[in-house]
Amino acid sequence: MNRIINDPDFVVEDMLKGFIKSHNNLVEKTDNSKVLKYKNAPVGGKVGIVTGGGSGHKPAFIGYIGKNMCDAVAVGEIFSSPTAAAFYDAIKSCDAGKGVACLYGNYAGDNMNVKMAMRMAKADGIHVKTVVANDDAASAPIDEREKRRGVAGEVLMWKVGGARASQGGTLDEVIDASQKAIDNTRSVGIGTAPCTIPAVGHPNFTIKDNTMELGIGHHGEPGVSVQPIKTANEMAVQMLDIILPDLPFAAGDEVVVLLSGLGATPVMEQYIVYNKVEEVLSGKKIIIHRSYVGNYFTSLDMMGITLTLMRLDDELKELIDIPADSVGLKQL
Amino acid sequence: MNRIINDPDFVVEDMLKGFIKSHNNLVEKTDNSKVLKYKNAPVGGKVGIVTGGGSGHKPAFIGYIGKNMCDAVAVGEIFSSPTAAAFYDAIKSCDAGKGVACLYGNYAGDNMNVKMAMRMAKADGIHVKTVVANDDAASAPIDEREKRRGVAGEVLMWKVGGARASQGGTLDEVIDASQKAIDNTRSVGIGTAPCTIPAVGHPNFTIKDNTMELGIGHHGEPGVSVQPIKTANEMAVQMLDIILPDLPFAAGDEVVVLLSGLGATPVMEQYIVYNKVEEVLSGKKIIIHRSYVGNYFTSLDMMGITLTLMRLDDELKELIDIPADSVGLKQL
Amino acid sequence: MTFKNKDALCIVKDLIKTIQDNKNYLSDIDGKIGDGDHGINMNKGFTLCEKRLEGKEYSMSEGFGLLGQALLNDIGGSMGPLYGLFFDELARTSQKSEDIDANVFEKMFRSALEAVQEIGNAKKGDKTLLDTLIPSMEAYSSALSSGKDFSACLEDMKIAAEDGMQSTKDMAARIGRASRLGERSRGVLDAGATSCYLIINSIACSIQNLLKNLCN
Amino acid sequence: MTFKNKDALCIVKDLIKTIQDNKNYLSDIDGKIGDGDHGINMNKGFTLCEKRLEGKEYSMSEGFGLLGQALLNDIGGSMGPLYGLFFDELARTSQKSEDIDANVFEKMFRSALEAVQEIGNAKKGDKTLLDTLIPSMEAYSSALSSGKDFSACLEDMKIAAEDGMQSTKDMAARIGRASRLGERSRGVLDAGATSCYLIINSIACSIQNLLKNLCN
């Protein structure tokens, strides 16, 4: 263990304290210690954007609170859904009367807790609708899309939903744009070294030296295959081989590329992979409208990367280009 | 080796290709493949800001090219100074006739290569002055400050120098502000796991499990002591115990805090340390004017953190608050 | 055969101890096809409840209620809703009964099971805690209707719980994190089914002791 | 005793091979008190030069010139300026000499040493490559002035280079990366002093072979 922590059972609490202190120009705490909100939320006349999920994915989820992004976030334990109460309090904290879009990832715990939170919100007369991200193409076959995990594509969903809300969109319009964003988004991950939940104290899965796991989940959920480690170029090709046919992406499509490290992989390596991704896409006449490379959605100290592609239409393009100000995504 | 690379001897080249592709809205390549420049450089009427250094420190150095930041960067091999030719070409690429400030870190190779580059620039009639960052308080006693390494404090030096240049400052004014920035800056690092130069293929130093190295350098240069691993709170206190008396920082001082991960340390852990840093500083009535927490200056896949404090006066405060747009530092 | 609700907090206390003792075991099982945190999640919730019980006198129903609330409001994850509602229902359906007999217990258990099914949408065979819970309920009910006494009904329940847990070993998960593994999830116990067995077994043993006045 | 400049590219080629063979050894030494890349830096520069020499005919001076340029313009680090200028000077000061004798070599070596001192500002005892270079120069010069022949001068130089390298083991570094270690840098060879010994030894051996017409 070379973790830099205090009590392993209170890493989330300690981290939140530091985060709030460092970003008090952007975020604010609420009465619920597991809910953070944008300091201007509820923003009058705007649909509220809520998300939430387990901790350990920095800058997700709280790092995406901000202008034209998320208004409130429910914070869970490491790799564990927030409570129903946290989702409910997050919803309440940013409802300006126009309703709240809860945009989260497809995990059993989150599904149940959001369901309970929605019941509570309904009792309060708050209008809540959800979009459940399921962009991880490696996590189930295409005909079982409802089983797929939500991964780094959630960042693009928040970007799009947040922008649509800031444009003054109605709840239905925000939901439709966010749903369209995730429906046009595919991701896949490769793990090269496991991560350690601080309270467990040892990696809860193994990736042998000189091997890699294709299709690994954001919590170390097993992927589609374990292979001898490949070159960065081969990894790029393998990931695109999973993503491209799945939507499918075709020549002439304009896309956003998001390449994220899983936490302990140097950004240098991420650019090496991006270089090949760009090469393959331009070879296939797929046009990169915008790219994000860096640690956008991580898994504690896991090594590896995820690759996400979103296919754009005019609306998505407009929304993805709108400026944003959050810790994890600042766009001028 | 769980590195995500192609040929270990060409990681820098591959990384640069990906970086340029991803950030072509901000940076541009030059005739020298080891020099990148701000796409608007040379900026008319402005002193050029040049830096450079070995690779493996992402987002440093190229990530700090941008608006109100650096104009051109000379890129070295992993942990190795750029060539004199690269420094020279970087200088030439951003001279708008007002001279060039070369703001770099105190390493033997950089000192020699900059010296040679300045000779070449002088022959061309370009006016170049330098500031050599030496913020690493653990790297030599205070009476041998000229021996100290430059580390994450360089980011604040570039921020200040870049802002002063954008205000229209003369070369001497830019140099004076940058020198003042670094003279008022102190840093210290803690390493918890070593890094691997891809071409070497194994860590070139060791940090035993459950130990940490206080005062470690950005390339794994040994620190001041190896200790059993401490809690995050204790680490914060130990680092402040080195930094605070060195300047010294005193009650009533306003400071910038920059807490950076070394590459493989999750940002979550960095916030846990920041929480304690803030607590200690506010206990000592030292006022945090602004804070940066994240991977600002890394060392490949090293685990650990660096803590940097800069004491502000009115000029430094104004300059640090000026907006900036670069890959590594976006400030609205 | 009955026991006093107000004297039966030991059921909850024994249960807390059981989960604490099995923290690492449950995480290890979860690590094989899930994300390795099941024992941590459970231990955190149950230990929180333990602290809240400390030094105070509560009935069994109140104890279950506090446990349910700790899971629901402080733990989250999947266990918050699933076990949170489970214990909440055990509390709600027993709170008005001074004496708990085999019939009250059947009512308690049935509504707890229904709450779990409603929120989680899992069916028997999905490789979840329901593969322990449903057979346990069935075994208890059929023992009861065949005229067995409270303790004997609990005995049947314990056996069914263990069989139910074991049955998950050969299943391919169809719900939750492990479901993405499909066929590759076979060969390992389900973590939730295992904790559910531990819970049922602990509750049943505690009641059997109570019925023999042996509760400590 | 002389050799022909135009026939002496083998000096440069042998040197390249020497560095390539010692890549890992030099990095390992650097790893102890520096950053572990000395062998990599050197190997990359020398191998680059090897490629540029391939299939073409060059004199020794041209070979040293290409080596200096590869280090200066393509390698950077500390070695770019230090060894870059070193080989550049060996090239510059010999290029007009068709025949290289002991006096020409002394001139070559002296100006190379001066260039290294001027750029690096290191002194004897700082635990750098100068602790190999300076005694080597001194040994060569005093052998020459005492009337020894070219090959014997080189022999003295080799011995002094090895002693110089070994002397760095007990030194505390006063310059470069390792200098921050102060006292703790004692007990290990300096990486640059080691590569410098390898360089001098290789050049000297190659010339001795050339003088015996043994160069391959």
Ligand SMILES: Nc1ncnc2c1ncn2[C@@H]1O[C@H](COP(=O)(O)OP(=O)(O)O)[C@@H](O)[C@H]1O
């Ligand atoms: N929808 C569901 N209904 C019933 N049980 C479920 C459901 N989803 C997951 N489970 C149970 O949850 C267990 C995992 O719990 P835990 O590890 O604490 O949560 P998580 O999967 O969020 O990490 C599984 O082993 C399974 O028995």
Ligand SMILES: Nc1ncnc2c1ncn2[C@@H]1O[C@H](COP(=O)(O)OP(=O)(O)O)[C@@H](O)[C@H]1O
């Ligand atoms: N100023 C200097 N003058 C002479 N030699 C130096 C000087 N600085 C460093 N060196 C030599 O450089 C060697 C290290 O080279 P190398 O590892 O390639 O570069 P770096 O230290 O930049 O990683 C040291 O062992 C030392 O001999």
Ligand SMILES: [Mg+2]
């Ligand atoms: Mg979990």
Ligand SMILES: [Mg+2]
């Ligand atoms: Mg180096």
Ligand SMILES: [Mg+2]
């Ligand atoms: Mg789990």
Ligand SMILES: [Mg+2]
């Ligand atoms: Mg070195």
